[in-house]
Amino acid sequence: MQIKTVSIIGLGALGIMYADHFTKRLPKENVSIIADQERIDRYQSEGIYCNGERCDLHYVTPEEAVTPADLIIFTVKYSGLSEAIDAVSNQVDKDTIILSALNGISSEAEIGEVLGHEKVLYCVAQGMDAIKDRNQVTFQNKGMLCFGEGNSEKIETVAHFFDQVELPYQVVDDMIERQWGKFMLNVGVNQAVAVYQTNFQGVHEEGEARNTMIAAMREVITLSQKEGVYLTEADLYYWLDILSTLNPQGKPSLRQDTEAKRYSEVELFSGTVIRLGEKHGIPTPVNQYLYQQITDMEKQY
Incomplete structure (x- = not known):
């Protein structure tokens, strides 16, 4: 399997940072930001900025009929996790890989319970110092995504993709x-x-x-x-x-x-x-x- 399309749900500091990173390295339509129409209208009207530069992002609503994503990254706050799980359902098929960059120690289990444990790789976002002020994110350190604890083929697929798009990462045995x-x-x-x-x-x-x-x-x-x-x-x-x-x-x-x-x-x-x-x-x-x-x-x- 090869990852060609990525969907992100949650435009907080991490979501914006990753959305900007992927969009600059993949065709715009291959990186989808999942949000309801009211949020999309606000994002497009006010703009989303990363380190002072306006991001050119591709948005889809949860209801939209779309081709399932190869990789989904959750970057919502924990309080919004249940709603986010429902919102990505149109983006998931049997081959979709899911990473959760949420804080805490329980989001993977909760996502897996609904969308399938076999799709989820355990993940931690570490070492970043991104700050979000309204619609603007600034950072000096992008940190890295650490992942592992799952299907070895899926781990290799994600690692290969992150190499391609130059996203810092680490494969960890004991996630x-x-x-x-x-x-x-x-x-x-x-x-x-x-x-x-x-x-x-x-x-x-x-x-x-x-x-x-x-x-x-x-x-x-x-x-x-x-x-x-x-x-x-x-x-x-x-x-x-x-x-x-x-x-x-x-x-x-x-x-x-x-x-x-x-x-x-x-x-x-x-x-x-x-x-x-x-x-x-x-x-x-x-x-x-x-x-x-x-x-x-x-x-x-």
């Missing part, structure tokens, strides 16, 4: 551990940066924000071992090293949400940690503190 590691980082950096109202520089430097971030990450390490994943301090420092490469003036998605007074993915981060802590009888005081702080912010909207 479950990698996903938990990214989850651990998100639990720390997204929430600490939001609560301390700072940016990546605020957690690059020694101080209360960085200490809180690392303490929240260590609670995930403890829980991972109860869940059979076994993260270690070495994993913590692997992700801290990645964090150190990000633009100091950049901000993670949860901080961008609280600044824009949007409801965040706090339930996906500390909410998940708290529930797992209750499941295993393990205290999670740092994540409980972060959860309370962020939900208090959201009550003020």
Whole structure:
């Protein structure tokens, strides 16, 4: 199999970054952005910009009769996942490969439950520092898509395609551990940066924000071992090293949400940690503190 067509659902920071990347390297009609007509009208009227350049994108509605895509990439927020799964149904056939760049540790299972587990490769987007402000995305580091944990032929197909379109990637044998590691980082950096109202520089430097971030990450390490994943301090420092490469003036998605007074993915981060802590009888005081702080912010909207 060869990938010639790509569909993306979710024009957040990652969705725009990938849509712009693919559109510049493939025929425009081979890269479809799935959105409802109201969103499409807004995108076309206001424009979508990536690093200051207007993107020339091809849009399709969920209802449109189209040839199924070879590759579908989910880049929605977790709260929109169920709706997004329904929206891509016309784009899926037996050979379609699906990647999810969502945060958290559960989206692949939820997508697979509806669209077929055999179509899904486990995936993590890491190392990017994209910021979205309304219809504009800026970034210095594109990061990479890490994927694996599935049909070897599909993994090779995606790797070959990413080579062709020059998208940074890494094939990872233990994607479950990698996903938990990214989850651990998100639990720390997204929430600490939001609560301390700072940016990546605020957690690059020694101080209360960085200490809180690392303490929240260590609670995930403890829980991972109860869940059979076994993260270690070495994993913590692997992700801290990645964090150190990000633009100091950049901000993670949860901080961008609280600044824009949007409801965040706090339930996906500390909410998940708290529930797992209750499941295993393990205290999670740092994540409980972060959860309370962020939900208090959201009550003020």
